Amino acid sequence: MRHIVIIGNGIAGITAARHLRKLSDDKITVVSSETEHFFSRTALMYIYMGHMKYENTKPYEDWFWKKNKIDLLNAHVESVDTSQKKLLISNGDTISYDVLIVATGSKSNKFGWPGQDLIGVQGLYSYQDLVEMENRTKGIKKAVVVGGGLIGVEMAEMLLSRGIEVSFLVREKSFWNNVLPIQDAQLITRHLRAHHVDLKLETELKEILPDENGRVKSVVTSSGESISCQFVGLTVGVSPNVDFLRGSGVEIKRGVLVNEFLETNIRDVYAIGDCVERNYELPGRRNIEQVWYTGRMMGEVVAQTICGKKTKYQPGPWFNSAKFFDIEYQTYGQVGNRLGSSEDEFYWEHAGGEKAMHFIWNKETRKFLGINAFGIRLRHECFDRWLREGRDIKYVIDHLPEANFDPEFFVRHEEEIQKHFSSTNVIAA
Amino acid sequence: MRLIRIIGLALFLAAFGLFLSLFFASEFTLTKEIFSDNVKPEHQESLLPMMEPLFGKKFGTSVSFSNTLADAVESVNNQFRQQQLWEKVIYDDYVGGLTRASLTGIVRDQALLLMILVFGVGALGALMFILPKANLEPAGIKNNGIFFHALNNRGWIGVLIGTLLIIFYIFLYFYDAYIVNWIVLVDPLKKWIDPNGSSSQWFLYGFLYTFAVVVMGVRMIIKYRHSRYQIFRTISVMFFQLALAFLLPEILVRLNQPYFDFKNMWPLDYDFFDAWHINMLTTAGGLGIFMFAWGITLFVIGVPVFVYFFGKRWYCSWVCGCGGLAETAGDPFRHLSDKSLKAWKIERWLIHGVLVFAVIMTAAVIYNFATGTSSFLGLDTYNHLRKPYGFFIGAIFSGVVGTGFYPFMGNRVWCRFGCPLAAYLGFVQRFKSRFRITTNGGQCISCGNCSTYCEMGIDVRWYAQRGQNIIRSSCVGCGVCSSVCPRGVLNLEVKDEKGRFGQPVLLGNNIESN
Numbered sequence: 001m002r003h004i005v006i007i008g009n010g011i012a013g014i015t016a017a018r019h020l021r022k023l024s025d026d027k028i029t030v031v032s033s034e035t036e037h038f039f040s041r042t043a044l045m046y047i048y049m050g051h052m053k054y055e056n057t058k059p060y061e062d063w064f065w066k067k068n069k070i071d072l073l074n075a076h077v078e079s080v081d082t083s084q085k086k087l088l089i090s091n092g093d094t095i096s097y098d099v100l101i102v103a104t105g106s107k108s109n110k111f112g113w114p115g116q117d118l119i120g121v122q123g124l125y126s127y128q129d130l131v132e133m134e135n136r137t138k139g140i141k142k143a144v145v146v147g148g149g150l151i152g153v154e155m156a157e158m159l160l161s162r163g164i165e166v167s168f169l170v171r172e173k174s175f176w177n178n179v180l181p182i183q184d185a186q187l188i189t190r191h192l193r194a195h196h197v198d199l200k201l202e203t204e205l206k207e208i209l210p211d212e213n214g215r216v217k218s219v220v221t222s223s224g225e226s227i228s229c230q231f232v233g234l235t236v237g238v239s240p241n242v243d244f245l246r247g248s249g250v251e252i253k254r255g256v257l258v259n260e261f262l263e264t265n266i267r268d269v270y271a272i273g274d275c276v277e278r279n280y281e282l283p284g285r286r287n288i289e290q291v292w293y294t295g296r297m298m299g300e301v302v303a304q305t306i307c308g309k310k311t312k313y314q315p316g317p318w319f320n321s322a323k324f325f326d327i328e329y330q331t332y333g334q335v336g337n338r339l340g341s342s343e344d345e346f347y348w349e350h351a352g353g354e355k356a357m358h359f360i361w362n363k364e365t366r367k368f369l370g371i372n373a374f375g376i377r378l379r380h381e382c383f384d385r386w387l388r389e390g391r392d393i394k395y396v397i398d399h400l401p402e403a404n405f406d407p408e409f410f411v412r413h414e415e416e417i418q419k420h421f422s423s424t425n426v427i428a429a
Numbered sequence: 430m431r432l433i434r435i436i437g438l439a440l441f442l443a444a445f446g447l448f449l450s451l452f453f454a455s456e457f458t459l460t461k462e463i464f465s466d467n468v469k470p471e472h473q474e475s476l477l478p479m480m481e482p483l484f485g486k487k488f489g490t491s492v493s494f495s496n497t498l499a500d501a502v503e504s505v506n507n508q509f510r511q512q513q514l515w516e517k518v519i520y521d522d523y524v525g526g527l528t529r530a531s532l533t534g535i536v537r538d539q540a541l542l543l544m545i546l547v548f549g550v551g552a553l554g555a556l557m558f559i560l561p562k563a564n565l566e567p568a569g570i571k572n573n574g575i576f577f578h579a580l581n582n583r584g585w586i587g588v589l590i591g592t593l594l595i596i597f598y599i600f601l602y603f604y605d606a607y608i609v610n611w612i613v614l615v616d617p618l619k620k621w622i623d624p625n626g627s628s629s630q631w632f633l634y635g636f637l638y639t640f641a642v643v644v645m646g647v648r649m650i651i652k653y654r655h656s657r658y659q660i661f662r663t664i665s666v667m668f669f670q671l672a673l674a675f676l677l678p679e680i681l682v683r684l685n686q687p688y689f690d691f692k693n694m695w696p697l698d699y700d701f702f703d704a705w706h707i708n709m710l711t712t713a714g715g716l717g718i719f720m721f722a723w724g725i726t727l728f729v730i731g732v733p734v735f736v737y738f739f740g741k742r743w744y745c746s747w748v749c750g751c752g753g754l755a756e757t758a759g760d761p762f763r764h765l766s767d768k769s770l771k772a773w774k775i776e777r778w779l780i781h782g783v784l785v786f787a788v789i790m791t792a793a794v795i796y797n798f799a800t801g802t803s804s805f806l807g808l809d810t811y812n813h814l815r816k817p818y819g820f821f822i823g824a825i826f827s828g829v830v831g832t833g834f835y836p837f838m839g840n841r842v843w844c845r846f847g848c849p850l851a852a853y854l855g856f857v858q859r860f861k862s863r864f865r866i867t868t869n870g871g872q873c874i875s876c877g878n879c880s881t882y883c884e885m886g887i888d889v890r891w892y893a894q895r896g897q898n899i900i901r902s903s904c905v906g907c908g909v910c911s912s913v914c915p916r917g918v919l920n921l922e923v924k925d926e927k928g929r930f931g932q933p934v935l936l937g938n939n940i941e942s943n
Contacts, residue, residue, distance in 0.1 A: 011875070040874060040875040040876050040877055042874040042875070042876050043874075043875075043876035043877055043878075046876065046877075046878065049572070049573050049574070050572070050573055050574040050575050050576045050577045050578075051572040051573070051575060051576070051878065051881070051913075052576065052876075052877055052878065052881050053576050056877045056880070056881040057876065057877050058877075059875040059877065059890060059891075059894055061769060061770060161573040161574070194567065195567065292874050293871060293872075293937055296871075296935070297935075297937060297938040300935075300938055301938070314938075315937060315938060316936065316937050316938060317937075319870070319871065319872065319936075319937060321872050321874075321916040321917065322916075323915040323916065325567075325569070326567055326568065326569030326570075326655070328915065328916065328917050330872070330916075330917060377869070377917035377920070378917070379869060379870070380869045380870025380871060380872055380936050380937075381869075381870050381936060384870060384936050384937070405867075405869055405917060405920050406920075407656060407657075407658045407908060407911050407912070407920060407921065408658050408921065408922075409657040409658050409661055410656075410657055410658070411657070
């Protein structure tokens with residue numbers, strides 16, 4: 001019986017633990033200093049907004065771990081000794097392992113701004129961040145959020161739900177325009193403004209100024225504007241949380257480098273989830289993918305390999321989703337923020353301005369490449385299949401009704417989309 | 430807009446306060462005439478010595494008055510029992526009738542005005558509070574602050590409302606004389622529907638129930654105005670409660686037809702096969718016979734057919750009165766249901782236990798009806814079956830606990846743990862139906878909104894995060910899990926039965942098993 005130790009109890013580490021348990025009788029220990037039990041990181045915002053309590057964000061009841069013989073250790077790993085196969089934890093104890101899985105996730109980026117460590121300046125990633133945010137935003141009137149990504153928009157929504165005014169500094173021309181095509185980004189930008197977010201586009205943070213108690217008092221933007229505020233959210237992305245591994249012999253660039261079996265350069269040490277940097281390319285994918293789903297998939301895969309069924313990490317067609325205030329977003333396949341030279345596109349937007357679909361396909365082969373959908377739910381299974389089968393754009397448009405996943409009685413738009421498509425793509429159709 | 434809401438809330442609270450204060454509003458004086466008019470001649474002689482000292486004596490509350498009357502009757506009966514004069518013991522309920530007849534004061538004199546002030550102003554205030562929300566915030570899921578609020582999260586407002594509801598139900602079922610002021614308050618409406626009628630505690634209950642469903646139904650529609658599923662469903666329960674459960678039976682009575690709720694059915698309607706009910710329907714001419722046949726058809730054919738095509742929701746969250754109240758007035762408490770595995774285990778024992786109880790009781794009742802006997806398998810049908818069922822299940826479980834516990838255990842306590850009809854519908858849904866909640870590939874992020882807001886306490890996330898469809902006998906198909914899902918993962922669907930359970934596969938990976 002081996003002792004498999006997993007550092008990190010997020011979605012990647014816990015998925016690995018669950019699958020290891022299904023496949024083996026090895027002793028499994030999950031070490032985390034964040035929370036005693038696994039919770040859904042994506043639900044942090046809902047705790048702050050009062051939609052749920054922390055308890056509600058735990059995907060498994062507390063008895064689950066004992067019943068499935070997954071040992072949970074509430075401790076912080078200081079360093080790893082790969083030659084002795086030992087972990088040094090914060091209370092000075094050591095833990096021996098036979099197999100180690102590093103699943104330590106991310107940490108919020110800070111880019112060396114003056115004042116970035118003041119009281120009331122923070123990112124939002126961990127449970128501790130949430131507690132901190134709860135304490136720092138009690139009774140305040142005004143906040144500034146820096147960085148136009150998914151965590152930034154979540155933070156804006158959280159703060160507004162407490163009646164705190166939000167100025168949102170976004171570097172791009174339109175919200176999330178570094179990921180979304182301009183039409184899509186503009187739709188969301190409008191939506192944020194409709195929700196009274198004071199959106200400052202093409203604006204960056206210059207410095208954060210303190211009051212006499214070392215608390216944030218105001219920020220100065222790249223345009224020279226000074227905004228007084230009592231809280232600053234820094235949401236300019238995250239980086240792999242791997243500093244504790246430096247010097248352990250495990251090869252690290254920005255993240256822990258792994259091969260297609262999620263193995264590191266050291267035998268019996270694996271890495272999964274946000275903290276991973278793949279040492280090989282996958283077409284259309286970045287080498288560090290900090291997404292819930294990839295963490296989960298890697299957890300599944302690494303368990304197979306460790307239990308003797310060597311399995312490559314081969315994620316299927318890309319998918320992701322998010323919700324921007326009231327607009328749900330789903331994406332399948334590859335939709336870049338700029339149309340590639342070999343690509344063609346079709347953008348449809350509903351007259352109400354809160355629903356849209358954006359199709360991308362190859363100009364030559366007409367092969368369907370990807371879709372962004374806003375305000376309309378799509379069936380993952382359909383797009384996964386169509387992308388795997390390499391269907392062309394006409395097929396996708398023709399079969400669009402099959403992929404609708406909206407609840408019963410919702411107004412359907414496929415007919416309009418199809419008409420619109422054939423009228424704008426006369427030559428092609 | 431905000432000002433309108435504040436005024437609305439103030440109006441509503443004022444109307445509610447007036448309603449509560451009316452509990453204490455009347456005076457009660459028994460007189461010789463009232464006594465002679467309301468007590469059967471054969472009981473007058475024995476009751477008079479105990480009642481006479483009360484004549485002309487003023488009582489300040491219905492509670493003290495009716496308790497005094499009840500004591501008087503009880504002491505007379507005790508004498509009879511001591512003398513073993515069993516045939517003389519009085520079983521007629523004189524307390525309610527005498528209390529009502531002895532009532533004087535503002536409620537009797539100004540019932541219509543007070544009714545308008547309480548319910549007219551109350552409804553106006555509630556609507557002024559509810560409707561402007563549509564302008565104040567954009568449509569969409571807005572559960573902000575629910576877990577911080579003293580009403581929604583078992584805080585002092587929740588405890589207060591729960592306590593009031595529990596007290597109200599206990600009075601309604603067991604001490605109706607206490608709430609005689611409220612019964613008289615709604616008499617003008619009863620007379621408007623049926624000039625020869627007179628309001629009873631059940632008319633009061635039906636009216637309050639319908640009032641709650643309609644007013645809170647408007648709130649539900651405003652809250653979920655982005656979802657046509659929720660809008661249609663809410664309009665449906667409002668319609669069925671108002672038209673079929675409340676108005677139609679009252680109109681039928683006015684037309685000298687049997688009181689009948691066309692949407693209620695056995696075994697929720699547990700006395701449908703009681704001899705008195707069968708006799709009432711079958712002696713009421715063609716319409717009565719039709720009602721009897723309709724009631725049977727509904728549960729014999731209606732349930733399996735509709736559940737097969739639409740799932741249990743066609744009844745539980747589109748038609749049913751208990752469901753109607755839960756989905757409207759109960760919506761602010763839906764997240765309080767217990768999602769633990771333990772609760773699920775208790776649920777299965779309890780609800781199926783009640784179903785077995787209802788079936789045995791009904792079998793006994795039908796057997797007795799057919800054979801003219803009064804016991805079944807050695808059990809006295811009334812004392813061992815009907816009475817305990819009526820008390821523990823009919824009154825305590827479905828009423829006191831079922832509604833009174835909304836603010837403590839969520840809005841579907843009865844539907845989840847007790848309703849025998851829900852158990853029956855659930856069997857069909859679980860084993861022979863096209864209905865399922867589809868999980869959308871691998872999109873679940875385990876956030877927990879679906880489980881949190883499932884009023885039936887189903888751990889929806891447990892299925893969704895492993896990529897499996899949700900098929901549970903208890904699911905009432907309210908659709909709120911789908912509404913609150915931030916990633917568009919859940920969808921209520923009716924499709925081919927084949928493969929409805931689905932494989933627990935999370936799309937997006939190269940691994941086939943989970």
